[in-house]
Amino acid sequence: KYSGLAFLPCLVTHRIPIRQSTRSPTVSSGPPLSSVQSEDPSLLLSRAPLPLLSTRFPRMQVSENEEQLGYGSKRFIGAVADKYLAKYGESSKLFEDPSWTKTKADIVASALLDWGRSSGATVYTHWFQPLGANGLRHGGTGQVHNHMFTFGKDGKPKWEFSGAELLKGETDGSSYPNGGLRATHTAGGYTILDPSSPVFIRGDTIHIPTVFISWEGYALDEKTPLLRAEQAMNREGVRLLKNLGFSTEGVQSNIGLEQEFFLVPRDAYARRLDLQMTGRTVLGRSAPRGQEMCDHYFAPLNPHALECIKTIQEEAFMMGIPLRTRHREVAPNQYEMAPYFGSATQQIDQNLMAMTLCEEVSARFGLACLMQEKPFAGINGSGKHNNWSIGTSEGINLLNVNQVTKATGNPAIFPVIMAALIAGVDKHGDLMRASIACPGNDFRLGAMEAPPAIISTYLGTAVTEFLDAYRKGSDATYTPAARTVKTGCRSVADFTVPTEDRNRTSPFPYGGDRLEFPA
DSSP: OOOOOTTGGGGTSSOOOOOOOOSOSOOOOOSOGGGGTTSOHHHHHHHSOOOOHHHHSOOOOOOSOHHHHTTTTTBOSHHHHHHHHGGGTOOGGGGGSTTHHHHSHHHHHHHHHHHHHHTTOOEEEEEEOBTTHHHHSTTOOEEEEEESEEEOTTSSEEEOOOHHHHHEEEEEOTTSOOTTSSOTTOOEEEEEEOTTSOOEEETTEEEEEEEEEETTSOBOBSHHHHHHHHHHHHHHHHHHHHHTTOOOSOEEEEEEEOEEEEEEEHHHHHTOHHHHHHSSOOSSOOOSOOSTTOOSTTOOOOHHHHHHHHHHHHHHHHTTOOOOEEEEOSSTTEEEEEOOOEEHHHHHHHHHHHHHHHHHHHHHTTEEEEOSSOOSTTSOOOOOOEEEEEEETTSOBTTOHHHHHHHHSOTTHHHHHHHHHHHHHHHHHHHHHHHTOOHHHHHHTTSTTSOOSSOOOBOOHHHHHHHHHHHTTOOOOOOOOOEEEOOSOTTSOOEEEOSSOOOSSOSSBBOSSOEEEOO
16 A cells, blocks of 8 residues: 655645745755655655745736737747748648648748747757656656857857758657567658647747657557548548538547646655655555545635646746646645646647646745656546547537537438447457556546546437437437526526536546546
């Protein structure tokens, strides 16, 4: 049995005074693990370096002037890209057709160089997702940084960034996991630009999202299989819709990833070698109080943690990452942030950067961010609930019956798509299970709030009855009707709710316009 919740109460109280500390925020290693097992948890608070955030970490003031805020200014799309591409007679519309990589790469590279220099970014990196990274450091990415200048004969910097450098990089990939696809001495690894995900800046570095592929063409990363799967779904989805009498330019996955995590005092984290080495506690005693009273969920955010999360959000907003939601979660010291939904490839890239921000920004505040799925026994683990839907390039949500029927004029499209998805879960449930299988998550599944490890789907009574009637030959259409709930209060208006209630135990429930994969 593993537990070790002893230091959790450090941030559990509703309001903790933030005091000035003269100690350095850099935390050295604490005493051996055995020496803190019986320690009074309340004493840990007195050691936690909690600087006055308003003086040590000033934040940008809220303004109605978006340009002054700088939100989105570190992402090379739209108006930001237009400003620098106009010099070369182009606009951001060229990104709508991925063939620009074959004809206009030098122009884009030149514009990126201008953008980088004006933004204080003199370095570029091909940013990729190597296989196995998520099993070691959650959200881990691969990157090699290169300056975009050399020195000329006169000793002055000579700025250069070509289309070839933008599109492709080559490195030694021999030390990355490859599943036995190649011998150790066949070491070539190639980073190739992914035009479906925008370039962005963090700090002094332009990040160029790429795939990572071997000399033989094998995928050495997490993204290449995703892009290949998206391509297959697009091909078959367009073909299916055409056979049902509806033409579309393309079909894509749209997702919204809810990111849960723990924030704990960093000096307490430094005293727990099990947390440092494995991401979770493996021994120790449980805290005297956990989540029994359900008083943490949606409670006011701890002031110290709130300042940390504000900074994370602001840095994300600069890079165009829409981390709209923040709140406390069920377990002590547990929080969640969630973005607005978007295309799967972009959302995953943004989630990886958000995880990086959580880890790195929290350290500035004397906190440690725990991303492991089940760091503590006896309380909730941290999921990454994946709200998944499929839509057309024109913006039609194919899981929203009203939208798809209105746009296509064919009420048969919705039940056919739903039947295909259910058949996929039935036939390939083992692949879905494998996609979420890792030591951390296997401790979480089936425990506390997590769904069971056995994959199934839940559609709700109304959809189930409709599909059952449809397969038996009924020509009835599914028209979800909102239901009115009376508040019983004169001063509070009655309100409407969806046809079905939420389902929090199914691994893959239907939610009216999406399927949620909370596993």
